[in-house]
Amino acid sequence: MIKKIKFHKRLRFQLILIGFLLILIPLVVISLLISQTFKSFFTDKYSTVAYQSLSETGEKIDYLLNDVERYSTTILSNQTFLSTLSSDEVNGRAINDLLRSFFAARNDIDGISLHLKNGNYSIGTNKILQDTNFDALIIEKVYGKPFWLPTEKINIRILSGIFPRYYFSVARRIIDYNSLEEYGTLVIDIEEVLLEQAYNNLSSDGSEVFITDSNGLILSHPNKDRIGVRINQTPYYQTMFTSENIKKAIYFETDFEERVAFYDQLATNDWYLIKTISTDTLFFEINQTFNYFLIGGVFYGFLLILFLFSFSIRYTEPILKIVDDLKMVEQGDLTVRTKVSSENEMSYLSESINNMIGEIEILIDRLLKEERLKREVELEALHAQINPHFLYNTLNTIRWMAKIQGAESVSNAIVALVKLLRISINIGSDFIPLSEELEYIKNYIVIQKLRFNEDFTITIECGESDLELPIPKLILQPIIENAILYGVEFSSPLIIKIVVSSNLDSKDLLIEVIDNGPGIEKEIVEHIFKDENDSQKLSKAGLNNVNQRIKLFCGDRYGLSVKTEIENGTIVSVLLPVKEPQGENNV
Numbered sequence: 222m223i224k225k226i227k228f229h230k231r232l233r234f235q236l237i238l239i240g241f242l243l244i245l246i247p248l249v250v251i252s253l254l255i256s257q258t259f260k261s262f263f264t265d266k267y268s269t270v271a272y273q274s275l276s277e278t279g280e281k282i283d284y285l286l287n288d289v290e291r292y293s294t295t296i297l298s299n300q301t302f303l304s305t306l307s308s309d310e311v312n313g314r315a316i317n318d319l320l321r322s323f324f325a326a327r328n329d330i331d332g333i334s335l336h337l338k339n340g341n342y343s344i345g346t347n348k349i350l351q352d353t354n355f356d357a358l359i360i361e362k363v364y365g366k367p368f369w370l371p372t373e374k375i376n377i378r379i380l381s382g383i384f385p386r387y388y389f390s391v392a393r394r395i396i397d398y399n400s401l402e403e404y405g406t407l408v409i410d411i412e413e414v415l416l417e418q419a420y421n422n423l424s425s426d427g428s429e430v431f432i433t434d435s436n437g438l439i440l441s442h443p444n445k446d447r448i449g450v451r452i453n454q455t456p457y458y459q460t461m462f463t464s465e466n467i468k469k470a471i472y473f474e475t476d477f478e479e480r481v482a483f484y485d486q487l488a489t490n491d492w493y494l495i496k497t498i499s500t501d502t503l504f505f506e507i508n509q510t511f512n513y514f515l516i517g518g519v520f521y522g523f524l525l526i527l528f529l530f531s532f533s534i535r536y537t538e539p540i541l542k543i544v545d546d547l548k549m550v551e552q553g554d555l556t557v558r559t560k561v562s563s564e565n566e567m568s569y570l571s572e573s574i575n576n577m578i579g580e581i582e583i584l585i586d587r588l589l590k591e592e593r594l595k596r597e598v599e600l601e602a603l604h605a606q607i608n609p610h611f612l613y614n615t616l617n618t619i620r621w622m623a624k625i626q627g628a629e630s631v632s633n634a635i636v637a638l639v640k641l642l643r644i645s646i647n648i649g650s651d652f653i654p655l656s657e658e659l660e661y662i663k664n665y666i667v668i669q670k671l672r673f674n675e676d677f678t679i680t681i682e683c684g685e686s687d688l689e690l691p692i693p694k695l696i697l698q699p700i701i702e703n704a705i706l707y708g709v710e711f712s713s714p715l716i717i718k719i720v721v722s723s724n725l726d727s728k729d730l731l732i733e734v735i736d737n738g739p740g741i742e743k744e745i746v747e748h749i750f751k752d753e754n755d756s757q758k759l760s761k762a763g764l765n766n767v768n769q770r771i772k773l774f775c776g777d778r779y780g781l782s783v784k785t786e787i788e789n790g791t792i793v794s795v796l797l798p799v800k801e802p803q804g805e806n807n808v
Contacts, residue, residue, distance in 0.1 A: 337405035428498035677717035708738030
């Protein structure tokens with residue numbers, strides 16, 4: 222019976238699945254390779270551009286800071302300014318006038334202040350006074366060189382209001398290099414917005430740009446709340462301040478996203494210009510292109526799947542049609558013929574199957590005819606039993622005549638012969654109980670004793686339970702006949718003794734016929750089951766014939782085996798399967 226095939230094992234599903242995998246796997250692999258290649262290439266190019274932009278912006282900020290430092294040098298080298306500070310009596314008005322002139326000369330400076338031993342002076346922004354010890358801040362710095370102070374949030378007074386502003390400053394000791402006398406500290410204030418304006422163009426792509434000092438303190442940031450915050454705990458801080466290659470992009474992750482950091486060190490004061498950008502923003506165009514490519518690939522894959530589906534239907538439909546037709550043939554309808562309208566191998570397969578079904582139909586018809594002829598032959602054989610029955614009845618009449626006349630030996634011989642004929646002419650019975658086979662042997666022995674004048678004896682050693690087991694009929698008589706003929710001819714005047722025994726286990730019945738005859742030559746034994754003509758001294762019925770009948774009825778595992786030794790007798794073993802006793806012994 223043709224089994225029902227599960228859906229996932231059907232040819233149509235497997236074709237679609239294989240096609241889908243052949244499309245999907247290359248599409249995903251190629252997409253990932255293209256994406257990674259482009260990202261790597263774009264990162265390298267963007268890193269170069271980003272560093273170049275940072276470098277240019279850093280140079281601009283360096284120029285601004287250097288210009289302020291140079292202006293501070295101009296102030297400190299002004300002789301009028303130094304003379305005013307070195308006079309015995311400090312003229313505050315003169316100092317303020319000088320500061321006002323210095324302040325008016327620059328529009329990028331928000332305030333100038335002096336912190337002298339005898340007082341403080343300032344011009345520009347109106348700061349709410351703060352106690353700042355500038356001497357303590359710069360005492361350990363290089364003598365007389367500019368020292369940049371970090372950005373501070375300072376409250377300033379504008380008209381009647383107070384507003385916060387962010388300023389970073391440069392401080393320098395005021396020293397008369399002629400006399401090496403120190404007068405105090407000069408502080409120039411610059412609004413932090415000036416730095417933001419310098420790097421503001423770098424944040425146009427959505428990145429974060431800011432400036433820190435060498436300690437990680439943020440000095441300038443578009444988000445003013447970030448000023449004064451340290452970045453020491455950020456993932457990229459240690460790498461940034463220990464890396465030897467500042468052109469290298471640093472990838473790091475925050476709680477929300479993955480980002481890339483670029484940085485450049487300012488030459489003027491070792492500040493750092495830092496730019497960080499989200500990888501989503503950095504690779505936006507690539508990701509967008511990849512998404513377009515993926516959508517196009519999915520659409521293309523969908524079209525290919527539709528094509529594969531139609532393709533699989535076209536090429537599996539004939540197979541399914543053939544399978545359906547074969548199911549009808551399996552149910553016994555041999556008139557079915559497959560019809561496949563295709564111009565490929567399916568048409569040849571359909572034609573071959575039709576030819577096969579036709580041949581099967583012819584063979585079945587032939588077998589039916591042969592079976593019918595066999596039945597007719599059996600019927601004819603049944604009719605042919607009339608003559609044996611006539612002979613049987615005639616012998617029975619002679620038996621009674623011999624008995625009336627007192628010829629007991631003749632009567633016994635005729636009785637034995639009649640019983641032999643009764644079993645022999647039973648055509649329809651291939652199997653008989655072991656007891657009937659042994660009865661047949663006993664009758665055969667009666668006749669043979671008359672023939673050989675009782676020159677042999679036979680002993681039956683079979684269990685009661687074995688006697689009812691069915692065996693193929695007439696398989697022991699040829700063995701007994703061989704033992705008698707071979708033994709009497711070569712063993713005279715020794716009396717031949719024959720023992721028939723049986724041994725039963727759960728599967729097999731073993732019957733052994735043992736004689737004390739002269740044994741059989743090795744050459745004859747080797748040809749017993751090959752060619753009966755080679756063993757001319759044995760019975761015409763032949764052990765080979767018995768062996769072949771047993772194999773025909775019971776299978777190749779069963780049959781005869783001979784164990785013999787010259788002058789020490791012969792053992793013929795008959796191995797049979799155990800069959801349950803039946804009411805009728807017909808096969």
